Amino acid sequence: MAAMQSTENDITRPHVSMMCAMEYSTNECHQSYKKLSDFIREGCGQCRCELIQLLYPTFVNIYLDLIARGVSAVATSFYDNFAAKLDSSNQDELKELSGVVTANDLASSPLAEKFRSHRYHIKMSDTAFHSLMHFLQTCKSSLLLTIVQEHFAIEGL
Secondary structure: OOEEEOOHHHHHOOOOOHHHOOOOOHHHHHHHHHHHHHHHHHHOHHHHHHHHHHHHHHHHHHHHHHHHOOOHHHHHHHHHHHHHHOOHHHHHHHHHHHOOOOHHHHHHOHHHHHHHHOEEEEEEOHHHHHHHHHHHHHHOOHHHHHHHHHHEEEEEO
16 A cells, blocks of 8 residues: 655655754654554544554654664664554564664665655545644644655545
8 A cells, every 4th residue: 555656856855854954852753653653543543544554654764863863772762662563564674674773774774765765655535634634733743744744645545
């Protein structure tokens, strides 16, 4: 259902995320991701199956951004808190991702490059999209909003 694809816009996007330059606390990473996860797993009812596909790429982008910012201890804590709760179909990539712990690892990882230079394409219904937008507006997380804007291409069904 979801896929990584490069588009013209992706080619011109810088490899270093704008999130790196944003001022947000490392604690916000944990809190924002937990809010998103809780919203999807517990609060969105019929949209859950569509929105759950946001969790893995959001997790990866937050993790990679923490590594890029040089806060590997925070990144490791984030990984340890949330990786086990992700879909088991991503376990091979998660294992590879766990080896990315420094900026040098980030630069040499094809998986990291894929996530940082391509948009994650997701198809969802209008209901799910509006539910996501409402959540983003009410949770007031600049981090999540930036991730959705920079790293996702959301298409209607």
